[in-house]
Amino acid sequence: MTKSNHVSPPKSANPKMGLTARIFIGMIAGIVIGALLNRLFDDSGDFSFSVLGIQVSTYALLVDGIFNVIGSIFIASLKMLVVPLVFVSLVCGTSSLSDPSKLGRLGGKSILLYIGTTAIAISLAVGFALLVAPGEGLNLETNATYVAKEAPSLGQVIINMMPTNPINAMAQGNMLQIIVFAVLFGIAMTMTGATGKRLTAVFDDLSVVIMKLVTILMNLAPYGVFVLMAKLFSTVDFDTIKSLIKYFALVMFVLGVHAFVSYPIILKLLSGLNPLILLRKMRDAALFAFSTSSSSATLPITMETATKKLGVKSSVASFTVPLGSTINMDGTAIMQGVATVFIAQVYAVDLSLSDYMMVILTATLASVGTAGVPGVGLIMLAMVLQQVNLPVEGIALIIGVDRLLDMTRTAVNVTGDCMVACIVGKSENELDTHTYNDLEAGLKEEEVHLEDINKKSN
Template identity: 50%
Template structure:
């Protein structure tokens, strides 16, 4: 079996086992299953795997970006790639939340409902735009790496890469060293991914054992509308944009992205999925590493399509429950706030609720309304993350195709980048000119 098949099998078995534990009532607090299996074996293995992925993120982003900038070789080309990526990411996020608000408003979810919740949620104030811009430039790059501040790491890496280009031939040995170190990091990704099927099984078994389906019955309207809009954005909006702007086959794209989507679904973290996304975009989709090493970590930081959709649906849902009429102005504010909040927000589990609290504060909705959706948010967060990383990969393909930095033969080859061909594809990607 290929790694993708093993991962999908692990995901399916994990969901079945987790639901079985939950529905049979075996996961009660203090029980043997809860202590030694759900929070023991499943929890420990799952956390170790996620930590292993996170371990690779900062060095991989740092080395990939520096190597990528040096590989591009032209500072003006780097500027084009950066500006195209930024505009496309903001465009997809704006479309996502506009579609979410429209869909939720048309269905009228939450109207006339009487849902009570004891859950509480403390909000967060929206950071001023000036602070977001200032924090892009790190006062201490080492501290930024330790804290995982992605925009700061991206800025520092690009600046190092540009400086190496400006030094010229004297920096060649250092550039070669960075590229070698980058290859070592990609090999580490391969080693960790070999354990993925077992880790995905444990992550999903624990999630389903703890969550179950009870809350879904109570919040069925919110859950179904949100999932429907997320799937619409993934399978329709992103694929239309991919086809219109690049002419590439959406079916091929979706087939090759399954592995990444399963990882994103399991970890609920765009940042933790960066190593897998980067590997797939380069080796399976044929995007030149110099482009992918910029667009993938950049997208994991500012591209929050799935989170934006959740904010739109949740805003309409809570507004209807509390009988608040936001009006056109309120919804436009939600769209603007969601797009701005996505810039510089960490791609980690649960960040969507923090962003939602900022939106609620801005439009005057009660923050305690977030407590109503806390229970189901964990599983929905998994779906949102799969949508987020798919958007990162789609924009990477569009930008690479527009700059002639994409190997179309690799994109069309269904076997490119599979386990047996990793080294071969890696050599082809580095050696062949873009077509």
């Protein structure tokens, strides 16, 4: 017998690049292109050309035209999935619970954790701001004014949680009302026997299809992230950032401390899980959140991360993650803490220890009391400033850099959403630790193979 001379082909030295790497490359490329456009089309002028006798600005064509259109479509495609994903997944999760009283435990644990992390976030912000003093010695003047919207009372927020028209709530994207209706609908399905079981099978199939749609959009993310970053950095006023560099750097630093120190410690103490795995698996969702600046728009990716990569069962993730996207505002609380100290120092107003304690309490409670209200971050800040008799007009000083900070604090918020989902899931024995510890979990599901469509059609 002779040995076969067949030699297996060598493995490819250039495996397909992962989704995280492609998103990161798209983000960096967008930032570079945007910054170059910002410098190229400054006060020195613009390049224009004629099309059919019409003068077209190169800057307007790129930024207000191509980048704006593609970026807006990308954001709209993400938001398109939020309502059906939350409703379907929450109905599936609720109907799968054998013990309806478990919902009370899930809600209680989730809300307490979200409020607790918000209190820690703003305490860190106020503490570091007093230590660094970002507003001392600054003489910032602005002609801009800011008129604060009136925040609803806590009682009114609770009343508004009950939908009078569920279809209208879905059309408007009112997340708290959608959550309430989905929970009630799921409980009703559980109580209707065979009819409910047949309907549960339909919702389970819908959930699979929606998650596949999320996967398709995730694979388009590198292009969406590129145009969003290019558009943003082509319009950023770097002079404003220079004048507020101390405030800007401090907020970024505290956000980093909360994400990479506070969250890991809380996760380890309350669940025993390895926090480094959480941070590693949050990369895709964090990059999405950074580029979109919207917890709601990132919600489909956050849900996919919690269930497919972190191993949180749908019965828990479908409740804690949408709730977190509405009431978890750790990043916003950090901005408010630093901004309050900053504005007080700019206006030379001395705040007492009791004032700072009131800032922490007000911001923590306001994160729940203003849930689901448009422009909630600035409304909360206005409430905090009014509580300690600081001029609300001071908000106008920091609006110029808030867009960039909003990107980072949204990434922190979605990380907090998944951390709470993991803690609650572990405490309820609804977390698959094997999936959580598997660094490759969920990666295969991210791949989209269009050739499979041809095979199935044949």
